[in-house]
Amino acid sequence: MNAFKPHLVAVADYPYAKVDARVKLDQNESPEDFPLELKARALARLEALSWNRYPELHAEDVRTALARHEGWPEEGIVLAPGSNLLVLALAQGARSVLDTAPAFPYYKGGATAAGTPYRAVPLGDGFALPVDALLAAMEGPPGVLFLPNPHAPTGRLFETEQVERLAARARERDWLLVVDEAYHAFAGTDSRPLARANPNVAVLRTFSKAWCLGGIRAGYLLAAPRVASIVRALVPPFCIPAHTGAILLTALEAPGAFAPIHARIRAERARLLAGLAAHPSWKPYPSAANYLLVRTPDAKAAFDGLVAKGILVRRQDHYAGLEGCIRISVGTPAENDALLAAAAAMR
Numbered sequence: 001m002n003a004f005k006p007h008l009v010a011v012a013d014y015p016y017a018k019v020d021a022r023v024k025l026d027q028n029e030s031p032e033d034f035p036l037e038l039k040a041r042a043l044a045r046l047e048a049l050s051w052n053r054y055p056e057l058h059a060e061d062v063r064t065a066l067a068r069h070e071g072w073p074e075e076g077i078v079l080a081p082g083s084n085l086l087v088l089a090l091a092q093g094a095r096s097v098l099d100t101a102p103a104f105p106y107y108k109g110g111a112t113a114a115g116t117p118y119r120a121v122p123l124g125d126g127f128a129l130p131v132d133a134l135l136a137a138m139e140g141p142p143g144v145l146f147l148p149n150p151h152a153p154t155g156r157l158f159e160t161e162q163v164e165r166l167a168a169r170a171r172e173r174d175w176l177l178v179v180d181e182a183y184h185a186f187a188g189t190d191s192r193p194l195a196r197a198n199p200n201v202a203v204l205r206t207f208s209k210a211w212c213l214g215g216i217r218a219g220y221l222l223a224a225p226r227v228a229s230i231v232r233a234l235v236p237p238f239c240i241p242a243h244t245g246a247i248l249l250t251a252l253e254a255p256g257a258f259a260p261i262h263a264r265i266r267a268e269r270a271r272l273l274a275g276l277a278a279h280p281s282w283k284p285y286p287s288a289a290n291y292l293l294v295r296t297p298d299a300k301a302a303f304d305g306l307v308a309k310g311i312l313v314r315r316q317d318h319y320a321g322l323e324g325c326i327r328i329s330v331g332t333p334a335e336n337d338a339l340l341a342a343a344a345a346m347r
């Protein structure tokens, strides 16, 4: 097939295989659904809309609400159907993409699809942020550095001082540091002050995790207005559907409804960590996100053993340095009980 650019010959599907299971702990979704009362409000809003009309060009209505919620200028916000799409847009626009290894796979996936040069710097011992190696890599021609914090898939939270050093280098060398805060609500961290003070830093956030809206597909970038206008040019017009907009506006009217859900997830995360720490051969790593990375003697055996008991987790042993690892999303108390009971019966 010669219709496509040659680099696309190497593009692979996103590494996700759907498996049906009673207890689904594989995608770091919220274990609790969007609150019923808010669903009813969103449906009423949706009914009142004219479905024959296009939605706003770049979700201006949602961006106005987000600007208020985030304390960020509306011109500096880009909304897309999932932060994945913003990763792709950033990778398309970037001269090069840099991240850590391991890291959330779509930074590399986006760069590969876009044909953008890609490099990764391995994490240090105990999944430490390799600050000096990243600073050295940033001596080269500028590009976009993606940094998930809390980190995916390890769950490790990097220190503000370390991120600040990367941000300072981004400014010196005119890189864009994108701090991916998909999981910040579970860590209580916030990179907005850094991005406010430094136009070479942007913050990527999503409605998929902390807002219980994984199925609705929406994510956003908070950036300096001139960065945001470039990224908006890489996102197609009218791409936030009217129904998504109705749901997001409803969520943004009731942010307080989600804080108790985050508190329950954090409490369950601590309980899961303590329960798995008592396992004779599994080693869970502390996490600031809504999942735990767990090292087992054999990831395939752990995955298969859990699936046989109706529990789906995600293997991570394809990453260098994560041999034997699986990733377990924090579920409801009953789901976590099932996971702990199944794990206790395995060696």
Ligand SMILES: Cc1ncc(COP(=O)(O)O)c(C=O)c1O
Pocket (backbone or CB within 6 Å): 027, 028, 081, 082, 083, 084, 085, 104, 148, 152, 180, 182, 205, 206, 207, 208, 214, 217, 218, 219
């Ligand atoms: C670190 C990180 N960034 C971005 C995403 C993608 O989120 P979205 O659902 O907004 O595309 C994920 C999804 O798992 C993630 O783990």
